[in-house]
Amino acid sequence: MFLLLTQILLWLLITIMLYKLFKEIIPKEYFTLIGALFLFAAIAIGFFSPSNQLVSSIWHVLSFPLKPVGACILLLGFAMRKGLDKSKNEVLAALLILLLSSTPLVSNLLAQGAEQRAFTAQEAATRSAAAIVLIGQGTTQPNIPPRTQIQLTDTGDRILYTAQLYRQSGNDPLVIVSGGPRSNLQGSKEQNIEANDIRTLLVNLGVPESQITLDTKSTDLRGAAEASEKILRERGLANRRIFVVNSAVNSNRTRQTFKDVGLANVIAKPTGFFRFQSGATSNNQKATPPTFQIDSLIPSVEALRVTTRVFEEFLSSIYYYLRGWLAPGIF
Structure with a gap:
């Protein structure tokens, strides 16, 4: 109530x-x-x-x-x-x-x-899963003139990280690529579906095409979660450990959204961090406090872009909360 x-x-x-x-x-x-x-x-x-x-x-x-x-x-x-x-x-x-x-x-x-709620140390140490879900919408630009190849956007590191997770897992997990139609794109149906381009890149990065399943309809996080849950349940993997790859700023909402559709054993695998801890090490040793730099007080376009992304995520979290997809306090 x-x-x-x-x-x-x-x-x-x-x-x-x-x-x-x-x-x-x-x-x-x-x-x-x-x-x-x-x-x-x-x-x-x-x-x-x-x-x-x-x-x-x-x-x-x-x-x-x-x-x-x-x-x-x-x-x-x-x-x-x-x-x-x-x-x-x-x-x-x-x-x-x-x-x-x-x-x-x-x-x-x-x-x-x-980003600090993107994942826990235990989640970061987990190396294998039954499936990897890549939230791929907006990660690529199609190979249409004047381009001569598929291009990555500023969130394209999700694709690289997915391939890395697949290689590290060692158990040939299923890879679900979520990427629906691109908006305002004039071209063939093959080019219009972003998941097709992402599959091409993943294959080039060493992921077997036989292990890749496409979600070609979803254009938002909730739709990707529902489509992935259906695919995983059909393959008997819904109760197994699942990795979900998304940008770090979106990972908290991503994890909760996938759990809300019935996937309880979900581990967020974030990438594209805007901020890092100065002095941090790769083996999770205690980091030293970040040092202050005078450049951090000089306005920049990059800083404005980061602030805008954080605000956009906050607004999206409010919308998801109003829909009943997020618990109170999640944002």
Whole structure:
């Protein structure tokens, strides 16, 4: 009952915030009942069909003001509308958000908070599993002109790590590649399915094609978990140990999502860490405290990117919680 009440209160809070936001942006004569119904319909569709491409676009628009760059643009837009001489507070707030979110010291602290729960020392030491699930959506770019090969994105290290885990396991685990259709791609069906390109790369990295199974429909984490659970149950592996490879900032939500669909023996195998502990060693010895560097106070685009990724993961965790897919306190 407490969980349900909390979810209802959060939904009411989000609705009120969106209403206030749109009321400020849209003139009253245009903010009609039809507009309100359209907004409600968009939220409802996003709730029940999160993988829909139109819903994904709407979600990106609605969540934009909740990210650092979006918040800055929104505040500056309010300032321009009211007049700069009357909007010093808004301009100052936008500058402060941009400064903090692009400072490496701040982005490192945020990344540390998101990544420190990625896995335990015992999980890190585990070398073998019955299956490895690769969350592959968004890890590659297709081989279409002017490219001359399949390219990796900034999350492409998941593919390399999956191949490494397969070689280390020594027991020929099943490899499930989750990667559905790419959005806004004009090309053949073979090129449009990202899992096909990931399979090609894994084979080139030494993973036998006979050990690779594709999930060609899922475009989000929940869909990947449900599809993987079905494949594993059909092969009698649902109760065996499962590795799930995803970026470190997403690993906590990944583990809980896979457990929520009925895969109890799940071990997160994160990669793509934004932050590392200075002085840490590969054999899990106690690390020395990180040293302070003056560069950590100089704003950078990379730090802004890291902060944005952490905020995106936080917003996704809230959505998963509202859907009842995450337990309270998981984010």
